[in-house]
Amino acid sequence: MRPKSLRVRKAKEAAYLAGFVLAVLAALAVLGVLLWSIVAQAWPQLRWSLLTNYPLTDSTRVSEAGYASAIVGTLWVVGLTLALSLPLGIGAGIYLEEYARQSRISRVLQAGVTNLAGVPSVVFGLLGLALFVRAFGLGKVVLAASLTLTILVFPYVVITTREAIRAVPQSIRDGSLALGATKWQTIRKQVLPAAAPGLLTGSIIAAARAMGETAPLIVLGSIPLMQFLPWGPDSLFVVMPVQIYAYFKTGPAWHGVAAAGMVILLLILFAVNGAAVVLRNRLQRQRW
Amino acid sequence: MFRRPAARGESTVTEAEPERIPEPAVSVVIEDPAIESKNLSVWYRRKQAIKDVSLRIPRRKTTAIIGPSGCGKSTYLRAINRMNDTILGCRTTGEMLVEKEDAYGPNVDPVLLRRKIGLIFQKPNPFPKSVFRNIAFGIQLHYRANSGELEGIVKSALEQANLWDEVKDRLDESALGLSGGQQQRLCIARALAIEPEFLLMDEPCSALDPVATAKIEDLMFELRKEVTIVIVTHNMQQAARVADYTAFMYLGRLVEFNRTRDLFEKPREELTENYITGRFG
Ligand SMILES: Nc1ncnc2c1ncn2[C@@H]1O[C@H](COP(=O)(O)OP(=O)(O)OP(=O)(O)O)[C@@H](O)[C@H]1O
């Protein structure tokens, strides 16, 4: 046997490392350019009245246009979506992972859930329109949008929940069961606390997904130009991406306002992310 | 004559003869055992890990189970408190009498069974919580305790496990920060806190250094008058030091059972002798 040259091995390591760093830099560069171009376009229109004013179409009053109804609408729709999808998705994840791990029903459900994640989102819009708006007679309201988005983000919550639960070592479950804990006591007191950071990651993905969806909500009748604030689940609504798109379509004069809307949407997203990270760190410390 | 070729996964021997299990050499009769298995067999799917083991384990004594790797020691131990139930495809036949009642009988709830049979694992498995919460966990599973009661029990369990002095200033720190030996004693304290009648230990010292091992052996010595201990060990000296009785297993069956001293000094079976003299295993 011929020994491998250490020099060649080290050179390979350096080459791969350089490749990885380049990949990261490329991603960061794209992100940077994107952010820069949005902020640059939005800059002339960044003002507090964006948050409090209602939408307009009158081109002479571009600098008075705002997003008040869309911001409140997004908070309602996303909040309600999380309230519905997290319990459902986490519950389903617990069932599949802890109670039905090897059964045939688990495998069928798993396949279904995974396929659900690959369906184009506009299809969910059409489904929601037929099911919630028409068949259930809810009308084009916040609740119908949230139910539709719940179906849309459900697979992500289930998948991240299963991964988080699977990452909890079996030895912890065994230790708990050996003390005479029931299965549910073991899940509730040992598995879920240990999986909490992973569950939060799933929640963030769900929130980001729900916040950015446009196509299904256009189908579901999100109305741009709404001149009042959505008041609850039974309210008509508009959400940020739809309002941004509406401004953008109105003409080149409105591109600045549209870009400013993107900045607001990004800031809401960062805020949700930040809150989740703080919560996660809190949880991790609280574990002992 | 034609014979149909065997389908995949099918044994070529049709209707296999029940395997002849040689009678174990049991040289000492245990009157009134705390645990008694009668013709206990355990399968993992189609593989039989325990073959027809009948064994009587004396009350408030320490019994060691020795034997080469893979002979079924852990499986037997986990059959006592029905931890094997949690393994998919694991099947148990025969009887496992714990205080005269079949652990696999229709009226036995494994949750209650495990509550009175502590199990210590080969690898220390503290919960990812504070030292205090590790011990409080077991108590709170079964009792509504106020914080005063809880603190009292946690303290006495840690004292019983000879761990109190080392951790009394770090009860609120993560148990994962303790040394391996401390973690294992924490697991023992955790089991003792709910006052089990039995303590099953599966190679509790195999991941520990000699000093930590000695501490756990001391602990077993103090406990042996109060609880019935069954310990699986690969370490023959350890068996000789801590156990009153020793069972030798080989390939899923019980080969020999005797007082520890007698088993090591005058084994009746050749297999036992070969194993304890280090000729295999
Ligand atoms: N979960 C399982 N699934 C399938 N087979 C298993 C499982 N656990 C153990 N076995 C098999 O059953 C037999 C007995 O295993 P067991 O763990 O009881 O042996 P052991 O005597 O404790 O060995 P060691 O000294 O190495 O711990 C082995 O052949 C093992 O491969």
Ligand SMILES: [Mg+2]
């Ligand atoms: Mg073992």
